[in-house]
Amino acid sequence: MYIRALTTVLAARWERLKNAGDAGQTSAELAVIAGVVIAIAIAVVAAIKTFTDAKLPLISG
Numbered sequence: 001m002y003i004r005a006l007t008t009v010l011a012a013r014w015e016r017l018k019n020a021g022d023a024g025q026t027s028a029e030l031a032v033i034a035g036v037v038i039a040i041a042i043a044v045v046a047a048i049k050t051f052t053d054a055k056l057p058l059i060s061g
Contacts, residue, residue, distance in 0.1 A: 003043050010036045 013033060 003040055006036055006040050006043075010040070 010033060013029070013036075017029060017033075
């Protein structure tokens, strides 16, 4: 997953909504932005977990 691409899309969409004022943005558009933020957070958590699992393997007994 390309986090930089997701953040670029999110930033562009947010700027468009911010500059439009009240020109008909819907709650669905805000839900899409929230979904992108959640996807980025999940990707970051997965990357950190993968990194720590590689560096500190759990002892299985």
